[in-house]
Amino acid sequence: MYGWLWRRLPGGPGRRLLWAALLVATAMAVLWFSVFPLLEPTVTLDEVTVRR
């Protein structure tokens, strides 16, 4: 999968590395700011109230 992606990136090794870093950063940003906030309420590792 990553090999296939790597071969599709344009330019020489240097430019490919930059592209790869940019793609990874984009993926991380989307997860951090969009996906994780949606998932967070389903995780109940920090229940602090008492209730019946």
Add this chain to the structure above:
Amino acid sequence: MAIPGARSRPAYPGRVRIVLRTTGELSITAGLVLALFCAYLLWGTGAYTASQQLLLQRALAAENAARPPAVELGDAVALLRIPRLGHDFRYAVVEGVRAEHLKKGPGHYPGTAMPGQVGNFVVSGHRTTYAAPFNRVDELERGDELVVEAREARYTYRVTSQDIVEPGEVDVLAPVPGMPGLRPIRAYITLTTCHPEYSAAQRLIVYGVLKDTEPRKA
């Protein structure tokens, strides 16, 4: 130097190789994403709390002079300081204990006493996520100060004891903590958070009683 015969007979046929490699790559990716999610829970969620605390504390500061309005869900109730946990430990307590309220900071149980009132002022706070305001309340010892700066006065409570209870133990919310049905004659404070850390199995409870009231200068 070429090695005769090398690469001519792969260990697996091409398609199996691709499936195995892709599965491995996806698994590693999933592991990294999970690690990033843990980092988000522990540190990323605090950014929202920090921004909300700024607003709440500003609202508290602005309201001091004015006549105190009725407190609604999501409003700031008072400023909580715990000197034992550091001189910069100060959180605006928000009204309400639903998830949306506790994201903003420690939450006051609606229906329990207000700061300084006779009865039980109950405050719940996160221990590991959303800036984790109550992360270190287990370090509180008997006699430690819990300072509640309300609009009308500064109330200083002192810690009396700690307890670990089951999540359904609602008696800790009673006007006399732990003794439902009893009529209170003193002002208590009760802090609740999760226990053990990173778990929803039990609750850590810190009890305190009002020792000192210092009215604010008008």
